Amino acid sequence: MRGLVPRTWHRPLERGSNAVGPPLGTVRCMENRELGSLVVSALGLGCLGMTGGYGPAEADRCAAAIRRAVDLGVSLVDTADFYGGGANEELVGRAVRGIRDRVVLATRGGARSRVPGGPPVVLDGTPTYLHRACDASLRRLGVDHVDLYYLARVDPDVPVAESVGALAELVAAGKVRHIGLSEAAPADVRGAHAVHPITAVESEYSLWERGVREEVLPALRELGIGFVAHTPLGKGFLSAALRSPADFAEGDHRRNHPRLRGENFHHNRALLAPLEAIAAREGRSPSQIALAWLLAQGEDVVPIPGSRRAEHVEENAAATGIRLSPADVAQLAVAFAAERVRGSRHRVSR
Template identity: 50%
Template sequence: MQKRPLGNSSLTISAIGLGCMGMSEFYGATNDAESILTLNTALDEGINFLDTADVYGPFKNEELVGKVVRKRRDEVVIATKFGIVRDPNEPAKRGFSGRPEYVKACCDASLKRLGIDTIDLYYQHRVDPTTPIEETVGAMSDLVKEGKVRYLGLSEASAQTIQRAHAVHPISAVQSEYSLWSRDIEEAVIPKCKELGITLVAYSPLGRGFLTGQFQKYEDLAPDDFRRNSPRFMGENFDKNIAIVQLLTRWAEARGITPSQLALAWVLAQGETIVPIPGTKRVSYLKQNLEAVDIMLSKEELAELDRISPKEAVAGTRYVEAMMKFLNG
């Protein structure tokens, strides 16, 4: 497995990480035994960067990942997040908190669920508009001093917020959706991360599965799949977006690779400071994704992909309107 340095840290992480969210929620039926097998296989294959969050489940995903991590602690760089508040009785509702006392309580709870003494990378999942980022990162910095956390990260933060946070304590990673159909961060966030030596962790590098080509119609999504409520998967947007995916699929097949491998290879080609974390709960997809590390795209091929899927081509927003205002906070 190729490795890439984690920004502003002493750690190196696998060039492809593993997003664990779907193992517990959101993407249809789950199977803990299959997920644990996938987690162990990922470590066996050289993936050392696992991504979870307290909100996934909620709480169940950290417990699941912890069953593997605590037994193979020396092999894992574990990242988790706080900041999205869910009511266990009404999990569809969302709130946000970056209050210092909340930060510290969440960290203690995550450590307990994971069954470990220290979190390698601790993210604020969404920027709390009611709490200055300096206060939130100050509390996160205290966790580093206490030995509960090694390095700090932000998720879906604007360039300005990243700069302010980094002035309080070095930021090692910024996580954002980034793929062939989600490129809005190229204008300001990615340049700011490069300027400050921060790794960009790309979640949903497969376009929430859309870029794999497995969905040909809206009905292909499971009834309980949250993507049924995603603007990019609905109505005319689906039809417009699937047309792009079909072009990418034909391009990939002509090159002898899968559409998902193409999508990952494209992200990897954007630079050593970017690490994709595709999510999967199946060993077969995991191994397929890993092969993307060895796929090299030429400048000419990258230019052709830009022509097929230009920045402005995707139809629909990444999230519903209520959630969009909390992106790039």
């Protein structure tokens, strides 16, 4: 396998290491990356799908997936108070009990969904609500603080400086260690950072969704803010496991995603051919190659793929040991150029 050297890893590697990782299935730790002043694993774990949204999920199996991720060196565990109407935080809290010191726990407040597992469409960035939301999250998680607390969305009716000022008060109270923003524009990031240091911004970023590269990432790098990439596998589409829209179960919100419906699905499915070819050549899965591509976009980029099964956690974790060649990185970028992808990215209604 070109460029991939099997090796047993026994400890986390510091940022800047150029070691390569083991083959699929090897249990190992992983290198760390820096989100501002916060050190986290190079790959995190997104927990959205563990309480609906992608169809029914078994709580015990999801909790086992979280613990398996931590065993593999995944430290960043990402949830939100609006996932499953709070049930997601409760599940995460149970899963990390006893291993809290090994977890960088991230959650967010300032938005609510109208239905469990749905998008955060009701925004409230007022200080009163944010204080109340944080306290509720701490209760559900069963912890006395969270390591990274995001403003879930910038509320257009509340100055971002006012919202971040409330989050700064939570830091001063010891309830929050670091502040983040989710899906924030560069102007809002700058305004927030002027009030209190912002550690990370989380937005969608993947092979087929690269809008943050033009303005968001340059602004973050200028300010020394890290980037957390949610939906790095395109809601599972980049795994190449989905063959038709009929593969989505009842209750799976992806059935209504613009890129995953009807002819758009089949057009976009054809774009996966180069990804599948590279994966086959390297003896890896398409998911691993897609994550390796994203990891290659900068050491300040930390993807948080969602997984509900331990075996998928293991597969994704192994992606951190893959070093794609510059030619492969460039080929995949062209294959998934924005003009080739059909269907809009799902956006939050405001």
